[in-house]
Each structure stands twice: as C-alpha cells, then as structure tokens.
Amino acid sequence: MPAKLVPSPSLPGSLPIGPTLEAWRAMTPEERERFLVDVNEVTSLPQNAMSEGRPHKKAKTRALDMLGLHFRAMGRVVYLAEEMAVVYPGEEVFSPDLLAVVGVEEPADDERLAWVVADEGRGLDVVLEVLHMGRRDKDLVENVQRYARLGIPEYFVYDYGRQQLHGYRLAGEGARRYQRIVPQMGRYSSTVLGLDLALQGGRLRFFQGMAELFDTAELLGRLTGMMEELEARASLAEAKAEEARTQAEEARTQAEGARTQAGQALAGMRETILAVLRARGIPCPEGAEARLMACDDLPTLQRWLLRATSAGTASEVFEG
Numbered sequence: 001m002p003a004k005l006v007p008s009p010s011l012p013g014s015l016p017i018g019p020t021l022e023a024w025r026a027m028t029p030e031e032r033e034r035f036l037v038d039v040n041e042v043t044s045l046p047q048n049a050m051s052e053g054r055p056h057k058k059a060k061t062r063a064l065d066m067l068g069l070h071f072r073a074m075g076r077v078v079y080l081a082e083e084m085a086v087v088y089p090g091e092e093v094f095s096p097d098l099l100a101v102v103g104v105e106e107p108a109d110d111e112r113l114a115w116v117v118a119d120e121g122r123g124l125d126v127v128l129e130v131l132h133m134g135r136r137d138k139d140l141v142e143n144v145q146r147y148a149r150l151g152i153p154e155y156f157v158y159d160y161g162r163q164q165l166h167g168y169r170l171a172g173e174g175a176r177r178y179q180r181i182v183p184q185m186g187r188y189s190s191t192v193l194g195l196d197l198a199l200q201g202g203r204l205r206f207f208q209g210m211a212e213l214f215d216t217a218e219l220l221g222r223l224t225g226m227m228e229e230l231e232a233r234a235s236l237a238e239a240k241a242e243e244a245r246t247q248a249e250e251a252r253t254q255a256e257g258a259r260t261q262a263g264q265a266l267a268g269m270r271e272t273i274l275a276v277l278r279a280r281g282i283p284c285p286e287g288a289e290a291r292l293m294a295c296d297d298l299p300t301l302q303r304w305l306l307r308a309t310s311a312g313t314a315s316e317v318f319e320g
Contacts, residue, residue, distance in 0.1 A: 015094065016042055018087035024118040036113035039085050043095050055160055056132040059204060060097040063128060063158075065215040066206055067100070067193070072281035078193070079104035085114035086124065088150055100126040102192060124152045125192050130204075132160045144168055148178040154192050158204045165199055219279060220309055226272055227305060230265050234298050237262035269301040276308040277317070288314045 016039060018024075024032070064082050071078045079101040087093050099115065102125050117123050127147055131139045139157050147155045148170060155178065157166040167181030167188035181188050187196040187207065196207040206213040240258035247254075270292055277284050284292075295301055307317045 015092050017092050018089055018116075019118075021089045021118050024089065024116070032116075033113070036085070036087075036116070039087065039093055039114055043085050043093065056097075056130050056134075059130045059132075059158060059160055060128070062215050063130075063204055063206075064098055066213045067098075067195075069216065069219070069279060070195075070206070070208070070213045073279050077105055078102050079106045081112075081115070084112070087114050087116045087118070088123065089118055091150065094146075096124075096127045097130045098128040099124050100128075100193065123150060126154045126156070126190060127152055128156045128158065130158045130160055140166065144178055149176050151176065154181075154190055156188065156190070156197060158197075158199075163199055163202060165197060165204070167197065227269075227302065230269050230272070231298075231302070234262055234265045237265060263296075266296055266298060266301065269298070269305065270295070273301065273305050273308050273317070276305065277314060280308075282308075282311070282314055284314045288318050291318055 019027070019035070027035070060082055064080055067078070068080055071080075081099050083095045083097060084099060085093055085095050086099065093114075101115070101120075101122065104120070115124065127143075129139045129143060140159075143157075144155065148168070151170070153170050155168040159166065165183075165188055167183075167190075168178035169181050169191070171177070171179050183198075187198045189196050194208065195213070198205050198207065237258045240254065241262070245252075273292060274284060274289070292304070295304075304317050311317045
C-alpha cells in the first residue's frame with residue numbers, strides 16, 4: 001500500500017510524519033514522488049508556510065547567496081538549500097530556512113523535491129533559522145531539542161527582531177543534546193562550515209578568518225566601483241598620451257609612461273573579468289581566456305565585464 005501523509009499528533013493540520021525506513025523502501029518510485037509532491041503542497045499551506053515578511057526573506061536569501069558564492073570560489077562541495085522539506089524516517093517533516101550538507105554536490109539541474117534521509121543516506125550538517133515574526137519558542141526551544149535529537153551537528157538562530165545570534169553544537173559523535181556556542185569577540189564559530197557568524201550593521205555576516213564574505217549585490221557594487229576607477233585611469237592615460245604627442249621629446253617620454261598606465265588599466269580590467277567569472281563559478285576555457293588576454297580595446301572589455309556579471313557561460317561573455 002502507498003504510504004500516506006500521516007499528520008503529526010501535536011497539532012491539528014500540522015506537518016506530516018515521514019515514513020519509516022522500511023516503509024520508504026517498500027514504496028515504488030511513483031509512490032515516493034507522489035508522497036514528496038504532497039509534502040511540498042502541505043508545507044506550502046498558509047498555516048505551515050507562515051510568512052514573516054521581507055526582512056525574514058532577505059536575511060535567509062542573503063545568507064544562502066553569500067555561502068554559495070564562497071564555497072564555489074573555494075572549490076568546496078557543500079549542498080545548500082532554502083526552505084527545502086526535510087524527511088527523517090518517522091519524524092515530522094520540517095523546512096528550515098537554510099540547510100547545509102557538507103560533501104554533497106548540488107547539480108545545476110537539481111531535481112530533489114525534498115531532502116530524504118532514507119535516500120541520501122545522511123541527515124543535515126547545519127541548520128540556520130531566521131527568527132522575525134514567528135514563534136520564539138519554536139526556534140529557540142523546540143528546534144533546539146529536536147535538531148539535537150536528530151543528530152544535526154550545528155544549529156544557528158538569527159533573531160532579526162532582537163538582533164541577537166544563537167549557536168548550538170553537539171558535544172561529540174552520538175551526542176543528542178546541544179551545547180551553546182560561546183561567542184569569541186562577537187563571533188560564533190561553525191566548525192562544520194569553517195566560518196564564523198556575527199552581526200554587523202543590523203545584518204548577519206560570515207567570516208573566514210579576517211576575510212568577510214560578500215553577497216552578489218555587494219560584489220557587483222565593488223566591481224562597479226573598480227570599473228569606474230579603471231575607466232577614469234584609462235581616460236586620464238589617454239589624455240596624457242594625446243598631450244604628449246604635441247610636445248617635444250620630453251613629452252614623448254611622458255606619453256610612454258601614460259601608455260604603460262593605460263596598459264595596466266586594461267590588464268586590471270582583464271583580471272577583473274576573470275575574477276568575476278571565478279567568483280560566480282563559471283569556468284573560462286583556454287580559448288576564451290586567450291581571446292580576453294589579447295584584447296586591448298577598452299569598450300570591448302567593459303562590455304565583457306558587464307556580461308560576466310550575469311552570463312551563464314563564458315561563451316555568452318565573449319560572443320560577438
């Protein structure tokens with residue numbers, strides 16, 4: 001018989017309970033897919049998917065963005081998901097704001113409907129919840145007990161409303177009770193992610209050592225500033241070169257220096273394009289990189305830089 005959604009006994013209309021390992025293995029692929037479709041429908045119901053407003057949405061989306069950019073740039077394999085249904089055998093299904101599983105690839109065409117422990121062979125490594133308008137006892141009491149019982153090594157709560165951060169960690173293998181993570185100079189360390197969490201300027205931030213992680217919007221802002229600076233340097237170099245051509249031998253020497261500066265600006269633009277592609281996890285084939293390095297046309301490089309911030313492949317950047 002196909003497994004059916006079993007309501008939690010705690011509250012009427014609450015989330016379903018995942019099938020036992022034996023029941024899951026007995027289901028056909030079609031029955032499993034139907035179960036997961038039903039789970040996503042139930043978790044999307046208003047009473048289960050309680051909206052906590054734009055601050056809540058932005059906070060967890062920025063966290064996902066920062067972590068994704070960082071791990072791709074570092075070449076580290078970490079599966080990240082936002083509000084994905086999680087099915088532990090015999091447990092009530094839950095959808096954390098952000099989950100992380102170390103060592104699991106996230107394919108570009110990821111077709112997971114949920115994180116099913118029975119299929120994946122492992123549970124979650126880190127959970128982050130953003131508390132805004134929701135129930136405080138759920139995130140700070142119930143989840144602390146539940147995630148520890150499920151063996152999730154680390155759990156963090158970003159209390160947006162009170163601008164507080166809470167961190168919990170299992171003491172060791174087999175432990176099923178959390179210990180609070182004691183902050184060091186305002187930072188809460190995640191040994192699983194190899195990062196520190198902290199609050200700065202009313203936002204949740206991540207750090208690797210002294211280096212701060214940035215989200216896509218912040219990175220693009222910095223790159224835009226670099227591009228404007230490079231454009232200014234290139235314009236100044238060209239102006240100096242034009243003036244030098246009208247002067248005597250001494251002016252020609254100055255023009256040569258200006259051309260060198262312009263070349264540095266072009267080189268900086270090329271390196272900026274490669275840096276953007278690396279930060280976004282887009283490989284640059286040898287042929288494309290050779291074309292980039294051979295280009296000395298500033299407008300062309302500027303056009304390529306703009307494309308690099310949104311293109312899906314290197315060929316989209318350098319086409320035309």
